[in-house]
Amino acid sequence: MKLAKRVSTLSPSTTLEITAKAKDLKDAGHDVIGLGAGEPDFNTPAHILEAAKDAMEKGFTKYTPSGGLPALKKEIINKLQHDQRITYLPSEIIVCIGAKHALYTLFQVILDKGDEVIIPTPYWVSYPEQVKLAEGVPVYVEGKEENQFKITVEQLKQSITPKTKALVINSPSNPTGMIYTKEELLELGKVCLENDILIVSDEIYEKLLYDGNKHFSIAELSPELKEQTIIINGVSKSHSMTGWRIGYAAGNQMIISAMTNLASHSTSNPTSISQYATIAAYQGPQDEVEMMRKAFESRLNIIFEKLNKIPGFHCLKPQGAFYLFPKAIDAAKMAGFNDVDSFVKALLEEEKVALVPGSGFGANDYVRLSYATSLDLLEKAVERIANYMAKVAIK
Helix, strand or coil: CCCCHHHHCCCCCHHHHHHHHHHHHHHCCCCCEECCCCCCCCCCCHHHHHHHHHHHHCCCCCCCCCCCCHHHHHHHHHHHHHHCCCCCCHHHEEEECCHHHHHHHHHHHHCCCCCEEEEEECCCCHHHHHHHHCCCEEEEEECEHHHCCECCHHHHHHHCCCCEEEEEEECCCCCCCCCCCHHHHHHHHHHHHHCCCEEEEECCCCCCECCCCCCCCHHHCCHHHHHHEEEEEECCCCCCCHHHCCEEEECCHHHHHHHHHHHHHHCCCCCHHHHHHHHHHHHCCCHHHHHHHHHHHHHHHHHHHHHHCCCCCECCCCCECCEECCECHHHHHHCCCCCHHHHHHHHHHHHCEECEEHHHHCCCCEEEEECCCCHHHHHHHHHHHHHHHHHHHHC
16 A cells, blocks of 8 residues: 655654664663753643643543633733733634644645745754645755854845745754844844745744843734744743643634634644643743753753864854754764764764754754753763764774
């Protein structure tokens, strides 16, 4: 039996693939340090766990509206009003099974065959695959390291064709951790408005900011940009709720309505218990959100310096998220490899350190390290990488 053509071009998730390989080695008894996972290493805050338990005990275990509980939509609206100073109606919000599902559903309802979506590189691994699943065409624009991996207005203009439907902006970025400034967003937004290009603003890492950097949603910069933007966000990274699978989209009522209709035929609704937990996440104290952010920042400041001292590695200091994205092609060549993918495999096999090759993010010369793990493990991992580079230098 043949599979559908739409899945034949899909690439496996690089992050999940490297995590699985590391797990196999761990299961075989090896002391593996995995720096591939994109999730906080803290447990979900206690008051959120209690809210979920309370919801179960009260019998809130049934179907909910496809677009999410009205009470949760209200909390999302309050959050957007408080943080971004933007006002939305309940009809402009959809709750999804994670931000990834929100993105998938969005591309399904806005793209026809051949429609183009501009995706800056380096990109999160699922953007191009989701566009292809909707029969769209990913158009890659290189965010150069000298511009903090961000694209320019000139690059955007040169990439627009009559088939351009949307632009993806991920700020803070996975994998680079870089942030678009208010001025940069205004310039990109102006081009999108002039060409009627929908802006998909993935803001899932907005709470993880360092060194005094600030996050701006492009939707908050003008009423026109709000109408042209779909915000994608959720509680996975901010509240350490990756496994609860709750994200949302906010924006144009017609698009949100179409997404809700599609969700009604695909997933019925987000998990009821997770929705009640998310209400508590937004209603309750936010001190643990800040505690986690400070922990990540502390780790970053320590590990960044140590990693940059290793021969063959060069890294810009990220402004947000919880990833380092160093250029490692020189390290790979020093170790006798022509590409970073082979270098990453050797590190995993010989030093039992799992990194994610940049090829999965559209940046072949780089690797991604997650510092969403304990400082002790991070320091051990960097020490192992340094030891490996010292050994290959002797050779």
